[in-house]
Amino acid sequence: MHRSILFLLLLYIGGNVYAQVLIDSIVAVVNTEAITRSELENEFRIAAIVGKPPADPSKLTILESIVNRKFVLQEAERIGIVIAERDDRITEKITEIRTRFASNTDFENALQQHQLEIETLRRWVYEQLIYDDFFRRIFFNAVSSAEVERLAKSYYETNKTEFTDSERQKEYSEVREEIIEQIRQTQSEKEFEVWLNRQKEEGTWHILDDALTHAENEAR
16 A cells, blocks of 8 residues: 655754754555665665675565565564574674675775664664574474475475486485475465465555655556
8 A cells, every 4th residue: 555645754953843854764664663765775785785686676676575574573573583692693694794705894894885884784684583583483394294295205206307416316215305395495485475465465554655666667
């Protein structure tokens, strides 16, 4: 659902209630939680830092991915999902990101170049940890083991030629875990999509900046 009204976040300064400084704008709302323009722009900055450019770099597509993430984070909070040893896990992920750069100085320079605060990156990393943990607990681990086993055997029988090593066809027992992992991932992603669509149908979310949707339509 779209609205043409652009909400503004205003900061009162100097004790003068009439002195207002525009600090950000809200481009979308998910169940009363705002998504700001700076949050949208940070997605592109973070993608450059972590070296994972989006497949579709349009702002509308990235905004929709943030909307999806908000639904996940809100549900994760509702059911009480937290990350054990939070700071250590975040630091571990940040360290992995740093390894993309030749030195810590290069990493710091990249943050500065992309105008990205380290705390913004840390917050994003934590959200990814929550997102991944939610997906694994609620969907990946919940897939029926018996059904996965049945599908895995069926897949192997249908695609035996895929599983060869030095001109030797591998036995099912040799590739069972690999196939099961792939099928469990596929099945859980399907269940997740069903859940997410239901959340978006039953929840309240709005893209407030019509300029994004207009630009997308013109590009098409």
